[in-house]
Structures are given as structure tokens and as C-alpha cells.
Amino acid sequence: MSKKYSHLFSPIRIGTCEVKNRIAMMPMGVFSQGLMNHSDGSYTKRGADYYIERAKGGTGLIITGLVPMISWLGLPYLGINRETYIKNQRYLVDGVHKYGAKVFIQITAISGRSSVHPGDPAPSVMPMVWDPTKKSSEMTVEEIHQYVNNFAEAASIAQAAGIDGVEIHAVHEGYLLDQFTIAGFNHRTDEYGGSLENRLRFPIEIVKAIKEKCGNDYPVSVRYSVRSYVKDLNRGALPGEEFKEFGRDLDESRQVAKMLVDAGYDMLNCDNGTYDSWYWSHPPVYMPKACNLADVAEIKKVVEVPVICAGKFDDPNLAEKAIANGEIDMMGMGRPLLADPELPNKFMNGKEDDIRPCIGCHLGCLSRIFQAPFKDISCAINPSTGREETYALSTADTRKKIAVVGGGIGGMEAARVCAIRGHEVHLYEKTDQLGGVFIAASSFDFKDDDKRLLNWYRKQISDLDITLNLNTEFKEADVNSYDEIFVATGASEKKLDIPGFDSPNVTYAIDTLLNKEIKNKNVVIVGGGLTGCEIAYALSLNGCSVSIVEMAPTILNVEGLNAANYNMLVEEMEYHKVQIYKNACVTGYEKGLVTVESKTMNIPNAMGRAASISLPGFGKQVKEIPADHVIVSVGYESNNTLYEKIKGDHVYLIGDAEMPANLMAAIWKAYEIGMNI
Numbered sequence: 001m002s003k004k005y006s007h008l009f010s011p012i013r014i015g016t017c018e019v020k021n022r023i024a025m026m027p028m029g030v031f032s033q034g035l036m037n038h039s040d041g042s043y044t045k046r047g048a049d050y051y052i053e054r055a056k057g058g059t060g061l062i063i064t065g066l067v068p069m070i071s072w073l074g075l076p077y078l079g080i081n082r083e084t085y086i087k088n089q090r091y092l093v094d095g096v097h098k099y100g101a102k103v104f105i106q107i108t109a110i111s112g113r114s115s116v117h118p119g120d121p122a123p124s125v126m127p128m129v130w131d132p133t134k135k136s137s138e139m140t141v142e143e144i145h146q147y148v149n150n151f152a153e154a155a156s157i158a159q160a161a162g163i164d165g166v167e168i169h170a171v172h173e174g175y176l177l178d179q180f181t182i183a184g185f186n187h188r189t190d191e192y193g194g195s196l197e198n199r200l201r202f203p204i205e206i207v208k209a210i211k212e213k214c215g216n217d218y219p220v221s222v223r224y225s226v227r228s229y230v231k232d233l234n235r236g237a238l239p240g241e242e243f244k245e246f247g248r249d250l251d252e253s254r255q256v257a258k259m260l261v262d263a264g265y266d267m268l269n270c271d272n273g274t275y276d277s278w279y280w281s282h283p284p285v286y287m288p289k290a291c292n293l294a295d296v297a298e299i300k301k302v303v304e305v306p307v308i309c310a311g312k313f314d315d316p317n318l319a320e321k322a323i324a325n326g327e328i329d330m331m332g333m334g335r336p337l338l339a340d341p342e343l344p345n346k347f348m349n350g351k352e353d354d355i356r357p358c359i360g361c362h363l364g365c366l367s368r369i370f371q372a373p374f375k376d377i378s379c380a381i382n383p384s385t386g387r388e389e390t391y392a393l394s395t396a397d398t399r400k401k402i403a404v405v406g407g408g409i410g411g412m413e414a415a416r417v418c419a420i421r422g423h424e425v426h427l428y429e430k431t432d433q434l435g436g437v438f439i440a441a442s443s444f445d446f447k448d449d450d451k452r453l454l455n456w457y458r459k460q461i462s463d464l465d466i467t468l469n470l471n472t473e474f475k476e477a478d479v480n481s482y483d484e485i486f487v488a489t490g491a492s493e494k495k496l497d498i499p500g501f502d503s504p505n506v507t508y509a510i511d512t513l514l515n516k517e518i519k520n521k522n523v524v525i526v527g528g529g530l531t532g533c534e535i536a537y538a539l540s541l542n543g544c545s546v547s548i549v550e551m552a553p554t555i556l557n558v559e560g561l562n563a564a565n566y567n568m569l570v571e572e573m574e575y576h577k578v579q580i581y582k583n584a585c586v587t588g589y590e591k592g593l594v595t596v597e598s599k600t601m602n603i604p605n606a607m608g609r610a611a612s613i614s615l616p617g618f619g620k621q622v623k624e625i626p627a628d629h630v631i632v633s634v635g636y637e638s639n640n641t642l643y644e645k646i647k648g649d650h651v652y653l654i655g656d657a658e659m660p661a662n663l664m665a666a667i668w669k670a671y672e673i674g675m676n677i
Helices: 045-056 082-088 090-098 141-160 176-181 201-214 250-263 275-281 293-300 316-324 335-339 343-348 363-369 409-420 448-463 476-481 509-515 530-541 563-575 641-646 663-674
Strands: 012-014 017-019 023-025 061-063 102-108 165-171 220-225 230-232 267-271 307-310 330-333 401-405 424-429 466-470 484-487 491-493 506-508 522-526 545-549 579-581 584-590 593-600 619-626 629-632 636-638 651-653
Touching: 017 102, 045 061, 045 090, 082 090, 082 141, 090 102, 102 141, 141 165, 141 201, 165 176, 165 201, 176 201, 201 220, 201 250, 220 250, 230 275, 250 267, 250 293, 267 293, 267 330, 275 563, 293 307, 293 316, 316 330, 330 335, 335 343, 335 363, 363 663, 401 409, 401 476, 409 424, 409 448, 409 466, 409 484, 409 663, 448 466, 476 641, 484 641, 506 509, 509 530, 509 629, 522 530, 522 619, 530 545, 530 563, 545 584, 545 593, 641 651
Parallel strands: 023 061, 023 330, 061 102, 102 165, 165 220, 220 267, 267 307, 307 330, 401 424, 401 484, 424 466, 484 651, 506 629, 522 545, 522 629, 545 579
Antiparallel strands: 012 017, 491 636, 584 593, 593 619
């Protein structure tokens, strides 16, 4: 066993509860019928297995996804049925304890103005986050008192079920309790508004009620956002941006943290952000690593209780150093433990090269659980997340000879799964390296985790018993040599036939990402999808003046794209002054000028009314934009020629060769077919 991380793997006490190491699983929500018993708010066997798998993987403290203590939008809540809850939660408790871990249940007061349901109670009447044309209602004092009682009752039920502690959700992320504590959101004039003491009264009454009902020795954590990073309603502040804080700044946060601890909270589980700056609470790929560490370390200076730091924090070396220096007490991870539940054990055993990294896409976790009806939480790169028993890989009954044609991510996943199951696998790749289009996609400076994932796949292919054929094309004549064949031949970029696009200053996305160093240029990007916008952002960091031309009325029309990723990328482009032309197309490129034809459209305002005194009607505007370089990013066309020639019952078309989509689609289909062969 590696002794490299002696501080990270030392025990810690949270109140009276001793945790075996300093790694905590952050709350990653489960609302679905498959994972929660809607009759009492406990976890089904499958829901419990999701957490138990992370305990088995070495995590010291499991903090579950939020559970309401009231009936809300048909979600299960803690308090419906005390007797069955206590009975049903024993499987979770016993399973987590079996591996020496502890489990806290996170109890929530829900969302306030951050709700998807307009009119939900908030501290004050405020514009809703998701639709600012609608407003929340003001919570009554009677409702506040009822919430406090419900929190205490929910905690007592969890305690009776053997749960090791509870976490209160949250003075964090702009949820209801957080809104009460922030002056910009709380305009009340009663005892729950005005002074800082009044604004903190609600979460303080909660912890005091829990301690009175459950005893002072029952651990109570609070999820806590150190800084709001909000410029105004629905306007976040980017890393490094100078701004005036609308929400909670660091000076006030130090006071709030001390007051919460003095009131009885036994731990602060810290990050940053609100729903108005959601990319701090759920850091996308564009956010720096350990983005909250410096702020959280400031809070540790003023409190004696354990402090967890969460937020794109998966580097054990950094965690070890921060804990050793007394900056934090525990390393908080959510998505990394979904991508690889064995991550702590791999830290401990010196197998960091075998860690499957989270890439910050949010596709399988955060986006998925909000897709109606609520879906099971999972992971884009680990399809067994949330399905630990039914998606476990077992040895195949019959060993088969399998060909995988194409060494992109989908092909490598198919080869990996089939090899783990004991099949004889031959992987064919016509180029000299594995990775396919993901090589270009991971080339951005801000996509180190994508590069890590690519290296992880290459290592799995090398370590497993797979015959790798590089620089080799699969022939039709080879079909009869195999029992099963995966065709993962990818896709090719769509080309545009536009006057002037034969210029050497016009390149396509993949070639640009792989071969072009463009700095301090005027650049026009044709296509406002995810790749086009990411290229625009990357070039803006290189000093380029960038314009995007998009045919649709909106940019980033990408299925499953999470709001945290969307908002941060859009705000980064705004900050770096990327010009965006919508309802527009390029008609030519000549003498360093791109001709853009834009449609003028009658777009109403947010209330569905006229946006101006005189309606613009429908017409066209033509503009010439200076361009030293033009980049085309307008999508892909499947390469399925081989499949059409050899298709049959034993031939499977996967990945972009079937339909250009995202990484999750490619990995999941490859996994699901492979696990059943």
C-alpha cells in the first residue's frame, strides 16, 4: 500500500463520528423511481447499491443526494412513513458500514427562486432563475416554523435508521436557505430579514431543533457556499473577473461560517456559487481545477470544525498538501466518484494511471436527472453508475472471436468491455494511433481531463488481452473470420461549397485543432455548435478577434448540454467579446473579407409582446467581416459504407458511424452491446 498520501488517508472526527479517511463523496442527487422509494424517501436496493459501490471503492464518508423534508413536485420526502423508512434504510447503512465507511443523509428545504416551479416560496418575492418573467412567493413565518420542525423530525428518522449524521441543504448554491442568508435575495422586514443575525436565523433554528431532538452528539453538517460569485440576478462572475459581489463575499462569509459553527453545526461542506453563477457549484470543463480551494482555505482559518472542499477537486497530491498544511480537512468529490468508484483505493494503492477521469461534461449526471420524467443518475463514461448490479460485467458463457473496426472512443469501449468478459478481441484502426476524432476534441488547452480519458482508454487496450492492428483497414473478406463485429468507423466533417472556401486560410475544425496555431488574428467561425463555440473561446484566449456565424436563431443547440456548461461558455464568449451572428450564413470569402447574410426576424420580448415600437418584419442584411482565417464547424456525416457492405445479425453499428452524437451515446451503446454478447 502506498504511503504517499498519509494525511489524506488518516482518520477524522465529525462531532462524535469517526471517518476512516479524508475523502468524502459529495451529494449527487437521485430522484427517480428506480433509485428511491417514493413511499418514504428511502433508497431502493439499486439506489443504495450506487452509494455502497463508492464505499467499497474506499470513500470514507458518503453524503447522499438531497432528500426533501416536505412534499414537493411529487418527489419522495423524508417523513412520509417513519416505520418503513427505518426498515428500508438498513440495507444502505449496513452496506456502507461493511466497507468501513460512514453515511450522512442530506436533507433539503428545496429551491426557492431557483425552483423549476414558479411561485415556490422564497424569502421574498423575486424573479425566478429559470424564467425571470415569473416570480416566487414570499414564505410566511408559519411556513418557516413548519420547515424547522420538519427538518428536526427528518433528522430523528434518519438517526433511528442508523444513519451516521445528516447534512442540511443548504446555505449553498442559491437554494432556499442560502437565499435567506443573502441580503440581495432577502428583502424581509421581520425577524428573518435585515441584519445578518436575522438572515441566518432560519438555518440556525434548524440545527438547534435537530440537536434538541436528536441530541448534541448527533453530527450535523451544513452544505456551505463560501462566495456567491454573482454580479446581479442571473449574472455570474467568471474566474479572474473583477466585479462587485451581489451575493455573499469573503468577508461576510467568514462571519457566517463562525455563526453557523457557534450555533451547533459540526462540519462545513464547502464550495462556491449560486444558481445565478451555476458553473461555480457545478464546474464545467472550462473551470480551473480545485477552483474553490483558495476560498475554502480562508474559511478554515476561522473555524475549528472539519471543513470539506469540493469543486473539480480530484488531485490527491493537491489534497494531501492542503490537508497537511491545515487549509482544509477533507477532499470532496462527486462526479469523479461516478466516473470511477474505485478512485480512493487507486489513490491508496498507487494506481493513479488506472483512474477513469471525469471530463466535466455533466451529461450522465446533472443533465440526466433533470430530464423529465426524472431519470436515474449515471455517468457518460461509466454506464454502470446507478446500475451497479444489472450493468456489472460478467464472464461470457461462450468465448467468441470479435472484431472491432475503428479505434475511436466507441470502438475502444467495445473492445474493452468484450475483452473484460473474456472474448478474443481484434481491434482494427486504419491510422497509426487510437482515439479517432477525440484526439482533436481533447486538444484544447482546457481539456486536460479529456486527454487523461484518452490515455486511460489507450492504457486499457494495452493492458487487456486485445490484438491491436494499427495502420490496418478491415476488409470485407475478413467478415467470416469473426463471430461478432462492431463497426465504429466514425464520421467525417461536412464540407461547404462556398466561393472562396478553397483558400488556404479556410480550414475545418479537426484540421484546425490538430495542426493550426492561430494567434492575434481576425477569425470567423462558421457554425455555432459546441465545437465552434469552444474554438471561438480558445482563440479569444489567444488574442484573436472572433466572430461566429450561425444559421439557427440560437447557438449551442446541443442535446443534453447542461446549463452550467452552457452558461459559462456563453459568458466567457461575451467577456472575451466574441461577436455572434445568428440567423445568418456565409455567402463568400474574398480579399480577406467574409460576406455574411443575416435574416432580420420579428422576435418578441420575454413577455411575448412586441420588442420595439416598429416591428422589423422579415428581410436580409449583408455585412462584410474582416477575416485572416475562416474555420468551418458545421457538423459531421456518418462513415457507414463498410457497415452497409457487411451488415447482418452479428454486425453492430456504433458511435458516430451510426449517428454523429456525443461521447455518452458512443460509450453507452458500445457498453450495452458488449455486456450482452
